[in-house]
Amino acid sequence: MFANFPLLISKCIPALIPTRALALLPLVTASALAQESTEQASYNNIYEQIRAEQLLELGQQQMFERDFAGAEKTFLEALQIAKVNYGLSAPQQRNALEFVIESQLAQEKWEQAGSQLSYFEWLNDEIYTRDFHDYLLGTEQLSDLLLRASANADNSNSTRYLLAAKNLNWRAVSGIEATLGENHVELTPWLYNIVLAHYYQISLLKRPSMFNDVVNAEGEDEWRGRTLAKGESLRISYRIGKDLLQRIVDIYVAAEDSPLESSALTRLYQADWELLFGLESAALALYQQVYEELLDLGMSPVRVNALFQHPRILPVPTIATSLSQMEIQLRERPIRFEAWTPNYPATALPKPQLAVTSETAERFKATLRFNLVPLLPEVLMANQRSIKLGFNLRDLEVISISPEEEQLREQALYEVSLLQLRPVLENGLPIVTENVELEYLFAPQNEALSLKEN
Amino acid sequence: MLGKIAKLLMLFSASTVFAACAVTPPSGGQKNLTPTDAEIEQYNARVAPEERIVCRLEKPVGTYIAKRVCRLQSDVDSTSSLHRQQLRRVLN
Numbered sequence: 451m452f453a454n455f456p457l458l459i460s461k462c463i464p465a466l467i468p469t470r471a472l473a474l475l476p477l478v479t480a481s482a483l484a485q486e487s488t489e490q491a492s493y494n495n496i497y498e499q500i501r502a503e504q505l506l507e508l509g510q511q512q513m514f515e516r517d518f519a520g521a522e523k524t525f526l527e528a529l530q531i532a533k534v535n536y537g538l539s540a541p542q543q544r545n546a547l548e549f550v551i552e553s554q555l556a557q558e559k560w561e562q563a564g565s566q567l568s569y570f571e572w573l574n575d576e577i578y579t580r581d582f583h584d585y586l587l588g589t590e591q592l593s594d595l596l597l598r599a600s601a602n603a604d605n606s607n608s609t610r611y612l613l614a615a616k617n618l619n620w621r622a623v624s625g626i627e628a629t630l631g632e633n634h635v636e637l638t639p640w641l642y643n644i645v646l647a648h649y650y651q652i653s654l655l656k657r658p659s660m661f662n663d664v665v666n667a668e669g670e671d672e673w674r675g676r677t678l679a680k681g682e683s684l685r686i687s688y689r690i691g692k693d694l695l696q697r698i699v700d701i702y703v704a705a706e707d708s709p710l711e712s713s714a715l716t717r718l719y720q721a722d723w724e725l726l727f728g729l730e731s732a733a734l735a736l737y738q739q740v741y742e743e744l745l746d747l748g749m750s751p752v753r754v755n756a757l758f759q760h761p762r763i764l765p766v767p768t769i770a771t772s773l774s775q776m777e778i779q780l781r782e783r784p785i786r787f788e789a790w791t792p793n794y795p796a797t798a799l800p801k802p803q804l805a806v807t808s809e810t811a812e813r814f815k816a817t818l819r820f821n822l823v824p825l826l827p828e829v830l831m832a833n834q835r836s837i838k839l840g841f842n843l844r845d846l847e848v849i850s851i852s853p854e855e856e857q858l859r860e861q862a863l864y865e866v867s868l869l870q871l872r873p874v875l876e877n878g879l880p881i882v883t884e885n886v887e888l889e890y891l892f893a894p895q896n897e898a899l900s901l902k903e904n
Numbered sequence: 905m906l907g908k909i910a911k912l913l914m915l916f917s918a919s920t921v922f923a924a925c926a927v928t929p930p931s932g933g934q935k936n937l938t939p940t941d942a943e944i945e946q947y948n949a950r951v952a953p954e955e956r957i958v959c960r961l962e963k964p965v966g967t968y969i970a971k972r973v974c975r976l977q978s979d980v981d982s983t984s985s986l987h988r989q990q991l992r993r994v995l996n
Contacts, residue, residue, distance in 0.1 A: 620949035644945075682960070686941050693942040 502531040502546065509549055513556070518807075522553035539576040541584055544591060547573070551595050556807040560605055567595060567611075571618075582629050589622045593643065594803055600650075601791040601806050608793055609654065616647035635705050641694045642719070642769045646800065648687040649726065649765050653794045655680055688727050695720045702771065712771040714743035722764045726870050734880065741878030749773075751877065756780075758875035761822050761886055763787050767800040785886065789865065789893040796868035806894050814892040816851040816862040820844060824873055824880035843867060849887070862890055938972050954978045 505528040512521035529546035536542040547570055554563040574588040593615045600611035622640045630636055699720065702712040721736035737758075744754045757776060763785060770776040790799040791806055799805055821844040846866060848859050866888065873880035938959055939947070948956040959974040 616945075617949035620946045624946060624950055689940070690942045690945060693940055 497531050497534050499531070499535055502528045502535075505531070506546060506549065509553070513549075513553060513807075518553050518556040522550060522557065522559075525549040525553055539573060541573075541577050541581075541588060543573065544570070544588055548591055548595060552598075552807075555599055555602060558602070558604055560599075560607060563599060564607070567592070567599065567614075570595065578625065582625065585625065586622060589618055593618050594801070597650075597800070598804050598806065601793055601804065603792045603806075612647065612650055612654075616644055616651075619643045619647065633701050633704050635701060635708060638698050638701055638716075638769065638771070641698055645691045645694050645719075645723070646765060646767070648691045650794045650797060652684055652687045653797050655684065684727075688723075691723050692720070695723055698769070709772040710747050711744060711749070711773055714740050714747065715771055715773070715776060716769065717743070719766065719769060722766065722872055725872065726764055737875055737880075738878040741875065755876055758872075761785065761874055761883060762872040763798060764870045764872055767798060786889045786891070787866075787869065788891040791893050795865070796870065813894070814852065814858060816858070816890045816892075817849045818846060818862060818866050818888045818890055819849050820846040820866075820886055820888070822871060822873060822883040822886055824882065843869075843871075858892075861892075865892075866890060938974050944974070 505524050509521045509524035509528065512518075512524060525546055529543055529550055532540065532543040532546050547566060551563050551566045551570070554566065570588075570592050574585060574592055577588055578585040596611045596615035596618065599605060600608045600615065602608060605611070619640050623637060623644070626634060626637050626640065695716070699713055699716045702708055702716050705712065717736055717740050721733045721740065724730075724733035724736060741754055741758075744757075745751065753773075757773075757780065760780060766779070768779075770779055788799045790797050790804070823844045843866070846863060848862055851859050851862060874883045875881070941959070944957060944959055954977070956977040957974050958977050958980060959972055961970040962973045963970050
């Protein structure tokens with residue numbers, strides 16, 4: 451077997467591989483020897499690209515079957531093939547790398563996942579100088595992975611990953627400003643991602659016992675406490691979100707080739723932001739302004755009212771800059787809320803790919819009914835906990851719940867009471883909405899926790 | 905009477921000239937002299953941890969009026985460390 455080793459290496463490594471790839475020789479050897487025992491497949495050598503694709507498919511199947519350790523091994527092999535075939539700094543590694551990280555996160559292998567995330571970041575920085583648009587694609591992929599790592603309730607580094615994702619989005623903004631200009635429309639989704647990251651950050655404050663570990667400069671003493679006061683942290687997040695949303699509006703006001711209604715619609719998110727921070731008067735003034743701006747553009751009052759005829763849970767995960775986009779978003783009935791993670795209370799799952807892999811396949815859900823009344827907040831829940839709501843949920847009740855458990859019913863009532871909703875508006879003014887139905891899906895890790903307790 | 909009017913006119917024109925020469929403060933006052941929170945966050949995202957800056961409201965000795973001050977994080981850390989050392993020395 452070892453006599454054939456030089457021949458095996460010469461067959462496996464194509465001539466055009468960068469010299470840096472030679473550093474991979476020990477890994478290549480180990481992987482090649484491991485593969486010798488596997489059955490004959492439809493490829494000529496183990497580093498053929500078709501094999502990498504087969505491995506990715508196999509790994510996904512293993513993930514589906516919850517064989518995360520097996521999936522990790524398979525994805526690592528696919529990653530190795532991409533490195534050998536395309537070079538150490540080639541973007542073709544990203545798909546396999548993403549799957550490797552996902553499988554490691556599912557196994558709660560935080561240290562290994564952290565190393566692979568750092569490698570992804572290094573790889574993406576290498577791509578920046580070669581292909582800026584490809585760099586942005588990689589940044590989006592990495593940002594999703596970081597958010598996913600931050601969402602896992604068992605990960606002690608979750609806050610660090612959230613901040614890393616936010617910083618990554620800022621670097622993308624700086625890159626776009628330098629490459630495409632400071633008022634390019636391409637900036638807006640990245641700016642909105644940063645706004646959302648600030649919302650996730652402030653939702654951390656709703657968690658009990660949220661502390662940061664602070665080590666002093668000499669590393670002698672460890673201090674446990676908040677690095678920023680709660681109020682200060684809230685104010686900074688509010689101001690940054692407000693500035694960025696204003697910048698999004700300004701970009702659309704100046705943009706020539708975007709739909710006319712874009713600037714008015716983006717102002718809607720400014721109003722939502724005010725509402726999320728309990729500034730109802732500012733929010734209502736902005737909602738009224740959006741309504742009037744849309745009428746000024748020649749839209750009929752009926753069509754404008756239709757945009758606000760259903761309450762929406764805030765913050766909206768993606769920004770809609772045209773009427774058609776917004777109308778698509780409004781088709782969903784009844785209102786559905788898929789809780790993301792216990793780490794970020796009252797936060798909806800932003801995208802399906804950010805879902806935390808759960809130990810259980812079963813999904814707990816509830817249907818609730820309430821009236822939405824534009825009145826001042828008041829004491830909610832039996833434990834007399836006062837929760838500031840933009841608009842008041844009245845007569846909150848659980849219609850159905852699965853599984854039927856009293857504890858889960860109470861949890862549903864509490865979690866829904868934390869939600870913030872954009873009110874129904876008629877002619878730009880909020881109105882009372884009765885019998886609003888909400889389908890609530892609990893966060894996957896809440897379910898696992900509940901099962902363990904039982 | 906005409907002389908009085910001429911004197912008043914001269915006074916008015918002189919005051920206008922002096923008013924035009926007066927230095928106007930920058931609009932927005934202190935606000936425009938320090939970067940916004942968003943600008944700081946953007947800057948901090950692309951520099952090494954030791955080069956990051958923090959801005960906060962501080963009340964200087966002798967006044968209750970808070971002032972926004974921006975410093976290097978490393979500077980804040982070393983100052984805090986120095987103050988702690990001094991405090992320990994005094995207490996021991």
